[in-house]
Amino acid sequence: MTERVRVAVIGGGPAGLTAAAALAPAVDGDVLVLERERETGGIPRHSDHPGYGLRDLRRFMSGPAYARTLTGSALRAGARLETEAMVTGWAGERTLEVTSPRGRRLVEADAVVLATGARERPRPARFIAGDRPDGVYTTGQLQNLVHLHHRPVGRRAVIVGAELVSWSAVLTLHEAGCRTVLMTSQYARPEAYAAFGVPGRLAFGVLVRPRTRVVAINGRGRVASVDIEHLDTGRRRRVPCDTVITTGDWIPDHELARTGGLEMDAATLGPRVDTALATSLPGVFAAGNLLHPVDTADVAALDGRHVAAAVLAHLAGGPAAAPPGGVSLTADAPLRWVAPQLVRPGGPPPSRGKLLLWTDEFRTLPRVAAVQDGRVVGRTRLPWPAAPGRVFRVPFSLVASADPAGGPVHLTLE
Amino acid sequence: MSTYDVAVIGGGIVGAAVARLLGGTSLSVALLEARDDVGDGTSKANTAILHTGFDAKPGTLESRLVARGYDLLGRYAEATGIPVERTGALLVAWTREQLDALPGLRDKAGRNGYTACEIVDAAEVYRRVPDLGPGALGGLTVPGESIICTWTTNLALATDAVNRGVRLLRGHRVTEVRTGPDATRLVTTAGEVSARWVVNAAGLGADALDALFGHDRFTVTPRRGELLVFDKLARPLAPCIVLPVPSSAGKGVLISPTIYGNVMVGPTAEDLTDRSATGTSEAGLEFLREKGATLMPRLMKEEVTATYAGLRASIGHDDYLVELAADQRYLLIGGIRSTGLTAGMAIAEHVGELLAGHLDLTPRAALPEPPRMPNLGEAFPRPYQDAAAIAADPEYGRIVCFCERVTKGEIRDALASVVPPAGLDGLRRRTRAMNGRCQGFYCGARVRDIFEGAAE
Known part of the structure; x- marks a missing residue:
């Protein structure tokens, strides 16, 4: 079965939803957002703390509220949002293989916008040695556990990384009754906004160790401790904990970009795009953190607004290929x-x-x-x-x- | 307490194969597993290669049983749906010494009854594996070497055994053995089990169990092997299994495609004393990264999806150790190393021959059909791709694990299967859920909910 649409947006996070909201009123025909999760909204759905919507909506709201707002805007604009619909591959230049509980079908679009986002590198990709006990999560998994599935985590956490997202993990752990005893950062200066560092340390009693890496995780069944090493002195020590959160170290979810044969950028690991967000394939565009792992959700969303112009130009019968x-x-x-x-x-x-x-x-x-x-x-x-x-x-x-x-x-x- | 005719101790590939064989007779059989799942010891963490036996030591029991097992398991895989990819292997020589060793290896393969090996030059090596690093001097082909799903193999054998009437007793760790005139009482962590005959297929624990029977014939040294598993996007880099040539520089590591569509580099080989040390080590991971960078530099630009460590049962002896103690009604299957995946069914057949003089092993009439296992192989159709299956049951269209494309229907089926998982790791081995590049970033919490039966 093949369905024809004008625009297929892959990924219903901030970038995809915002692109759909901008495109739907201007496009004669369907703008279909394909989202593999059960709800649209992307990562903000489970980041249950304020800090969203600043640059795109000029508001200051929580992640879940932001996700709902963007979803509502896309719907009101006339976009079709299909959840539990995963694009598993390409059947042609702009033809997508889609699996959902409603069936397996092909979706053929005049324009495709990839907005598949980014994820954090999990522990194996960071070469942290040791046992494989329970209690080791990425921020995404942690927030999923706590905010969407209401699961308990441990009592004492070590956070690998001191990025912006790492403080988001601190907040989530705090809410779940788990104290962050240590954050490690490979950098000499903690990398998150200074605004986070001092109050974060004061409010949550978090110790940030710069120039430090976690070299091993110990524990059978449940995490018992981590071994940390100072990058300059090589000195090691063992820190007891029952939870380890590996944060940041983002990688674009680029599987479809790669299997679609898009030219890739070796540095971002996302598809290579021009300033209009056109990829190397005619009619295929990209937006959001797939392109820049990662910027804040509002900046990803604004990519969605930005990409709409190029998509519309393409639909209006602009040059078949971008100028060389x-x-x-x-x-x-x-x-x-x-x-x-x-x-x-x-x-x-x-x-x-x-x-x-x-x-x-x-x-x-x-x-x-x-x-x-x-x-x-x-x-x-x-x-x-x-x-x-x-x-x-x-x-x-x-x-x-x-x-x-x-x-x-x-x-x-x- | 009823007395079984035979108790098989160890629910790995070998124990499951033996139980399945004995379960096909009119004997009553119990399969005891110390852990809470079958295939949770050495059987889960091997390199998952269906071996031709080309490099076994000629004339050994291992040589004979691997060759026989290759055929038996190959046929059984077709009947049950255990995924197998006939990729072939290529031994690559990087030094003059290794190049000079190739004719000897080809001749040795011949003495093992395998005659399809061919020596090829460097140009042919790079034609077959274009992304190999520079410096290869030549190679030896082993067209029959294949990749297989070791998890499904173990589960198929255990499921088949249970379907044939074998009583599977998980969480039964044998702590004491009391030999009586007619029956042996096995004291376990979950109560006593009595059996006339006992088969020891306890893998890493085989020597300790053997000692409980009063023997002192071998020691199992746990040998840790660590593996790096690379992202599926790397799969085109490894069109076949790339094997090292054994040389004075050590055994080297292999690069192999996996049946799940990944690429694997490893294993390391490190003798340990701790039989539960299945953690990875900094040195091991570093060694594999260095090796991988030399063997296939492009592979190192791809993401690592998982790192694993597994223990192999090394006994410092060049052959399998399968011995019958008729006076004790006891049979030992020891020293089964990584080739045991291939040889398992042949080992069971061999065990059957040894026991035939003592037990009536006439096959029962009307045995159940072999089970049809869910396909975990990337090269074969899976439910998410199957329009008809989804139309008949929408749960096969509900993808829960995005990276591995595991549907809720498959997870539901695994939970309701003959040998259901005891934990999330068991669920991984039955479905691939959470085994992908995100390692649970997206689906970990939901899979846990489904496993624990939480309302969705």
Whole structure:
């Protein structure tokens, strides 16, 4: 069975829902959001604390309320939201294989928006050795357990990572009656917003150990302790705990992007996109944290709004393929990645006029340079820090004067 | 307390195969497992290869039983739906010494009755496995080596045994043996079991059990093998099993596709004293990363989905140790290493021959059909892809574990199966739920709810 729709959006999180809400009123025909979970809303559904909706809705709300609001907006705009519907593969350029309790079918779309998001690397991918006891979770699994399934966790937790999401884990643990005894960070400076660090430590009594990694988890049946190591001195010690949360270290959920044959970016591990969020395949677009693992939910949502313009242009019979050429953007260490990665001649500025970058080193007042073919084409000093563990945003104007016919533009921290 | 004709101790592949065979006669049989699930010891954590036996020591019992088991299990897999992929293997020589060893290995394979091996040059090695790292000098093909699902194999044999009337007693760890004139009383952690005959298929615990019968003939050294399992997106990198050539530099590690569609690197080999040390080690993981980076650099750019450690039962002896003590009505099956997955059914057949002089092993008429096992193999259709199955039962369209595409229907079936899981790990082995790249990020909480029967 094949169903034809104008737009298929894969993933009903902030980016997908916002894209659908922007597209549905403007598109003649179906805008179908395919969501594999039982509810739309994505990760915010189980992040039961405030901090959502700031940049896109100009409001300050909890994750679940935010998820409901975005779902309502998409529905009111006329998008069709189908839950428990998983796209398991491609049957053609823009034809999707979909499995749901209602059957197995193909969905053929004139435009596809990939908004499959990102997930945290679980323990095995971080090469943490030791036993495999119960009590080791990612933040996502922890919040799922506590907020959606109302499960108890332990009493003493060690959190691997001190990113923004790590503090979200602290809040969830606190609510579940579990004390966070230690957070470890590989970085010299805790990477989350300073606003979190001090009150977080005061309010929850959390000790953050910088330049430290968890090398092993011990315990049969249930976690009993972790072994930590100082990255500079090599000194080790054992910390008793019954819960370990591995936080952050995000990776895009890129399976469909890869199996669809999209050109991938080796740094973000997401599909390579231009400033309009078009991928290498005509009619296939991408938005949200699939492209930049990870920015906050509101920024992902604004990607959804941004991608709508390019989708509409494509549906209106724009050029069959995006114009060739354009300038590639590359992040040089200590910058890890940049998104988007392609600036096409005549293309729009990126979402919010910002390039998104990730840094592995902390800089208080970072100076960023754009270098093309050995020539500095842009340089700026930013009033906000570049900090590991969260996206570092840079004005697009930095690369505005790059030569459209020139080589790749390298972005560097000076 | 009733007395069984035979008690088989150990619910791994070998014990389950023996119980299944004996269950096909008119004997009453109990299968005792110390842990709370079958296949939870060495059988769950091997490299899951259906071996031709090409590299066994010629003339040994192992050589004979692996070759025989290859055929028996191959046929049984077809009958029960145990997934098997006939990928073939390629031994790759990286040094002059290894290259020079290839003709000897080919000849040895011939002495084991396996004659399909061919020596190939470096160009052919790279044609077969284009993503291999630089420096391969040549190789030896073993077309018959295949990958198989070890979990389903164990479950099929145990299910078949139970269907044939075998009493499966999980959570029965034998702590004491009292030999009497007609029957042996086995004191276990869950009460006593009495049997006329006892078969010891206790794997890592076989030597301790053997000692309870008053013997002192071997010691099991737990040998830890650690494995890295890579993301399914890496699967095209490993079109066949890539084996090391044994040399003075050590045994090396293999790169193998898995039946679930992943790629595996390992195992390490580390002799331990602790028989419960199934944790991974920093050194082991580091070693595998280094090895993998040399063997197949591109593989290291892919994500690691899981790391495993398993214990193999090494007895410092070059062959299986299968011995009958007729005066004690006791039979030992010891020293079954990783080849036991392949050889299990042949070992059972061999055990049957040894027992035939003492017990009536005439097969019963009208045995139940072999069970049809749920397919866990990535290369074969699974419920989420089956429009007809979903139309007939929507639960097969309700995907719970996104990474492995496990449906609620499959989890429900596993919970209601003949040998249901005792815990989440058992559920993983029956369905693949939570075994994927997210390791439970998305589905962990829900799977736990379903397992515990919580209302949804």
